Amino acid sequence: xxxxxxxxxxxxxxxxxxxxxxxxxxxxxxxxxxxxxxxxxxxxxxxxxxxxxxxxxxxxxxxxxxxxxxxxxxxxxxxxxxxxxxxxxxxxxxxxxxxxxxxxxxxxxxxxxxxxxxxxxxxxxxxxxxxxxxxxxxxxxxxxxxxxxxxxxxxxxxxxxxxxxxxxxxxxxxxxxxxxxxxxxxx
Numbered sequence: 001x002x003x004x005x006x007x008x009x010x011x012x013x014x015x016x017x018x019x020x021x022x023x024x025x026x027x028x029x030x031x032x033x034x035x036x037x038x039x040x041x042x043x044x045x046x047x048x049x050x051x052x053x054x055x056x057x058x059x060x061x062x063x064x065x066x067x068x069x070x071x072x073x074x075x076x077x078x079x080x081x082x083x084x085x086x087x088x089x090x091x092x093x094x095x096x097x098x099x100x101x102x103x104x105x106x107x108x109x110x111x112x113x114x115x116x117x118x119x120x121x122x123x124x125x126x127x128x129x130x131x132x133x134x135x136x137x138x139x140x141x142x143x144x145x146x147x148x149x150x151x152x153x154x155x156x157x158x159x160x161x162x163x164x165x166x167x168x169x170x171x172x173x174x175x176x177x178x179x180x181x182x183x184x185x186x187x
Contacts, residue, residue, distance in 0.1 A: 005148050008141050011058065011069040012152060015138045018054035019157055021047055022127045023165040024172075031169065032176045037184055040176070048124055049111045055130045056107045058137060059100065071137055074144075081140065088136045089129060099129050131161070 025047035028040070035041055062072040075081035086096055106125050138157040145152045154160040 008145050011141050015134050018134050019161040021051045023161050027165050027168040027172050031172045052107050
């Protein structure tokens, strides 16, 4: 298998993981926005952190040796990719840079390192642009894989994400309800 094909398939795995993680986090929050058990709050926090980590692998720092699946290291025409990405997202470079900084700052100060400046972070990252950028990148990767003779499934990451969320909703509701009788004993 060529290195290119391996990188594209790795990007698919990370993109799918990112989308599943965001949808699972959102689904749990929809079912129970303020869980009383610390166990659920830990799970919510871990899902938030993992979503940021996965997104940063794809869109954060572009060091080729450390982030081979970063879009700049996958796209043969990075400027064209960026222009198309921003167009699809309906934002300009400044808005993208602001979002990128928010995600990278959260990763650097909260997830990857114990940074005293973490108190400066007042809100958790939002994931609308993360999802939209993942969908765009996935479409690009699927097209590239098709050129290499790979018929990647699922065809559409957004549809896959919505189907995953629908399945998670039923399971999350049952799981949250199953833990409702328990009272927190460890704070």
